[in-house]
Amino acid sequence: MLSYIVWSPKPYIVDLGFTELRWYGLLFALGFIISQQIMFYIFKKEGKTEKQVEVLTFYMVIATVIGARLGHVLFYEPARYLSNPIDIFKVWEGGLASHGGAAGILIALYLFSRKYKDISYLWILDRIVIVVAITATLIRTGNFINSEIIGLPTESNYGVVFGRDVETRINYLNAAIEDVSISKPKNNASLEGIESRLKYPVELTITYSAGNDLAAVKNFTETKLLEQLQNNNITEYAVFGTNPTINYNEKQGQVIATIYGDGVPRHPAQLYEGISHFFLFLLLFYLWNRNRSGLADGRLFGIFLIGSFGLRFFYEFLKENQVAFEDNLALNMGQWLSIPLVLAGVFFIIKSFRAEKRI
Structure with a gap:
């Protein structure tokens, strides 16, 4: 299908x-x-x-x-x-x-x-x-x-979530951000407990450069970054809400934040x-x-x-x-x-x- x-x-x-x-x-x-x-x-x-x-x-x-x-x-x-x-x-x-x-x-x-x-x-x-x-x-x-x-926007199954503008706007938000990518969730396990409220789930992955403190990354992600995600230029492509699910993990000294939201499929x-x-x-x-x-x-x-x-x-x-x-x-x-x-x-x-x- x-x-x-x-x-x-x-x-x-x-x-x-x-x-x-x-x-x-x-x-x-x-x-x-x-x-x-x-x-x-x-x-x-x-x-x-x-x-x-x-x-x-x-x-x-x-x-x-x-x-x-x-x-x-x-x-x-x-x-x-x-x-x-x-x-x-x-x-x-x-x-x-x-x-x-x-x-x-x-x-x-x-x-x-x-x-x-x-x-x-x-x-x-x-x-x-x-x-x-x-x-x-x-x-x-x-x-x-x-x-x-x-x-x-379309409700059809073949819609496309255009994520480029989301990535670009987030990427230039802070010099500590090394990479930004938006995609479908990679596995069902990552959606446990949130799939019921997401019709077209997407995950926004933000990789912070090495050397950034986890607490500082969390503070920035859950304040200024979430505020930016409410911008109309982003919500027309993906809606993350004011209190989205956010997972953090550390890999090779880098902090990676994954934010889950609802994509907006378009023709x-x-x-x-x-x-x-x-x-x-x-x-x-x-x-x-x-x-x-x-x-x-x-x-x-x-x-x-x-x-x-x-x-x-x-x-x-x-x-x-x-x-x-x-x-x-x-x-x-x-x-x-x-x-x-x-x-x-x-x-x-x-x-x-x-x-x-x-x-």
């Missing part, structure tokens, strides 16, 4: 000291690498050149990064960035919007089609959405690893979108491969717009709003931006069927 999981991986693959190699960056780059190889295959099958794919890849990388960044700036936090324009360039702090990326890609592909007269705008749109779908799968996987764009919205885009990729590639020579221009593009942004519209009901102003909207920004793209998808599909009838 499915059961809730506690998710708190490191966002980086390796810490190089001066910088970190992060999973998100790797998956983002991998999306373009895989996409380029697929486009080589598509262009070869349709009599185009590898040089055109190389130029297309350059256009796509630049357009996606700039479009996604400016999309976030303009759609979600214009006041912040317009008052501090230099922050626009701090992409490592996060803040990329898929709708902005889509706008950037549309502009870039128009310029690309103008450069190559044997490639029409709708022709390249139909092919590019195939690889955009697989790239979106990898990017949303990166979002999941980063514990960002999280879903709303893994990133995975919903990622998996949906993977199946959308399979569908689009199948349709292209089956009837590429007779495919009416705009058909695949329309299917992608409806599938990607139509599902995005509904998934937004399961996700937390990204910025505070969305709380006062009937629909959040992601939903408002998705509506015209879905309608555009309907338009292009109807147009493609009408074009077939005229042939």
Whole structure:
């Protein structure tokens, strides 16, 4: 049976000291690498050149990064960035919007089609959405690893307790704290006597550096640390209460405190979108491969717009709003931006069927 999981991986693959190699960056780059190889295959099958794919890849990388960044700036936090324009360039702090990326890609592909007269705008749109779908799968996987764009709380068994923010906030609370980890209880024995009041039990393990007195550790843990655990930024991921069960043990001179609480399972919205885009990729590639020579221009593009942004519209009901102003909207920004793209998808599909009838 499915059961809730506690998710708190490191966002980086390796810490190089001066910088970190992060999973998100790797998956983002991998999306373009895989996409380029697929486009080589598509262009070869349709009599185009590898040089055109190389130029297309350059256009796509630049357009996606700039479009996604400016999309976030303009759609979600214009006041912040317009008052501090230099922050626009701090992409490592996060803040990329898929709708902005889509706008950037549309502009870039128009310029690309103008450069190559044997490639029409709708022709390249139909092919590019195939690889955009697989790239979106990898990017949303990166979002999941980063514990960002999280879903709303759910009572379902497959919910995910995102523990990264809990670990980060506790880790920087005191210099004596050497390590923090949150996980499911490792064995049933540790839950004896408390399992009845915990629906989704989690254990927060705090390792204090060697040399710290047990009494001092207890005093800090049961006062300042417990106070921090009541912070709203932590209780949205795990609830420990004002008098949680705490176990202490000493190992190799270190004091280890284990605090038991109730996790808050949430929808893994990133995975919903990622998996949906993977199946959308399979569908689009199948349709292209089956009837590429007779495919009416705009058909695949329309299917992608409806599938990607139509599902995005509904998934937004399961996700937390990204910025505070969305709380006062009937629909959040992601939903408002998705509506015209879905309608555009309907338009292009109807147009493609009408074009077939005229042939």
